[in-house]
Amino acid sequence: MSEEIKVKTMEEFMAQGTQPEILFWVGSAGSYDDRAKKISRAFVKILNRAGVEFAVLGPEESCTGDVAKRAGNEFLFQMQAMMNIEVLNGYEIKRIVTCDPHSFNTLKNEYPGLGGHYDVVHHTQYIKELIDNGRLSIEGKVYKEKRITFHDPCYLGRANSVFDAPRDVLKKTNADIVEMKRHKKTALCCGAGGAQMFKEPEKGDMDINVLRTKDALETNPNIIATGCPYCNTMMTDGIKAHEKEDSVTVLDVAELIANSI
Amino acid sequence: MEYLPNILFTIALIVGIGFFARNVRKLSRNIKLGKNVDVSNDRPQRWKNMAKIALGQTKMVVRPIAGLMHIIVYVGFVIINLEVLEIILDGILGTHRVFAPLGALYDFLIGSFEVLAFMVIIAVVIFWVRRNIIKLKRFIKPEMEGWPKKDGNMILYIELVLMFLFLTMNATDFQLQQMDVAHYTKAGAFPISQFIAPLFENMSASNLILVERTAWWLHILGILAFLNYLYYSKHLHILLAFPNTYYGKLKPQGQFNNVEAVTNEVKLMMDPSADPFAAPVEDAPDPEKFGASDVMDLNWVQLLNAYTCTECGRCTSECPANQTGKKLSPRKIMMDTRDRLEDVGKNIDANKGTFVPDGKQLLGDYISHEELWACTTCNACVEACPVSIDPLSIIMEMRRFLVMEQSAAPTELNNMMSNIENNGAPWPYNQMDRLNWVNE
Ligand code: SF4
């Protein structure tokens, strides 16, 4: 996606004396991880297309601390949280959109207890909103007749009961949406949560992402859709483990929509 | 000596209920060893959850076969208590079928008890087969060996015996009624026990009375014994499921608590006006321990959770770590917590009311680091539990202890955490490069 994208920082808005509609919380994965960066760019393409005035924090953004918290380091989490809250409150941020369910969960649920109160929205929810408000229209040709199965990220689905938004958005691509046997509340974890992303798994007889990818492959999909950068990595690795990388691709909902507008 | 049975009965009742009350006291003392936690918020929602989940069994039916069978046994249990009430009144007053004057309603009641008793027998047999013959995967995990397995079966045997005693009692009663024996009022309907009645056809009235009385006595003594068995068994859930669902988590599953003691320290650290070299205040309370290494560090709802666990293994069978062969089993986390709490309780009893350190703790001696680090915090166990238990919260408290008190996280996680500390990201990149993705 080499198309020009336009991104402004909060600092720039500040300098102009204006407020953006939303703050796009990019998250560490979205900023640094090669695969996740593409998701950030795809989402920005959507925002640009819909004419959304949005800002990012850029170098002023720091890790939410979510992964430190799940690893048990409450100190580090709260220090990160308080630093971020200082920045966010300094800019009087009201609404935050993020492509990372882990940032979503922690900003939405755990920051209020530390003084950070924002209206936090997952990008799939925001894209749905843009479509519903008529700000974004989808052509829906690219994925017609393709089979797409959606893997619910634990921290979006079970943890926060957001099940419908990603599915509603996916339907706009005109693809066949097929459900895995375990989905929504009973979806299996991709294996990355709780800081597992950053360490080798404990001894067992299989890796969790391989098992989850098996669930997905049973639906015979062309595309596995995700709404989380970590799930994306895990499922992509899973596809490789099953040697299906030639026939199945893993794409974020934002990418599927960015390709359909 | 006319009143001997009444007296014996009353004594049995007092002893049975007395022991039970003693166990309940012990139970509540052990639960109160946990830290305080404020669960006084949102009462209406809590009542609703209890009504739905414990009374309405909504989470049981997620697995339809087990759910349906469970509802039968559960309804059977609740209804049979009406019968028990009659037995108790009869026992104390020396009457027989004291509710008989209810007439047609009484016949209907007894009839439906019998049908339920029969259905309970079928359900119990199916449960037994699932555990012992089909050997459902979730019932044969390592943590189920020994007592938990015996306990599971024992309950089934007791229920079976109690139901058969109830039907035998009715069958002989039915015969006695036919024979117009004094005291045996013609009352009740016997849709099931009429089929057992022929077994007793040629018996003399006195033998019939003997069988009927024996069944009656064993039935009520069995119930009292069962009541007291509860404390030692996973079957405690029939009582604790109610408070446990009431106190269950209301927040979104993904929301973990922010440790308040940490907040205070972090605020102090970030406060530029605080003097870092200030001498510690004299007689300041001991600094709070972060996280949990033993049961006393958990809160009382988590301890209540442990006593409520029915060892059904639904959590474990949904756990991604467990499904991929890792050591972690959320059910085992709950069973270990309960075992440890029981050991601590026994220690307190043996040492006149105070706990004397026994060189053991929950972390390490019961639950290993390996189990704790295998958790993805996915909440599948929390979602699966039919009685609102939160094994994940215990796992998290122990991870907190490992990391904040002992710096005992796996090396890779330590690297990840020092990256966050130094660069504001779990990876070793420069924070100034956070916007590079835009131009790539
Ligand atoms: S939260 Fe942890 S223990 Fe519970 S199901 Fe997920 S991985 Fe297993």
Ligand code: SF4
């Ligand atoms: S924690 Fe809940 S789901 Fe797990 S074994 Fe106990 S009762 Fe069953």
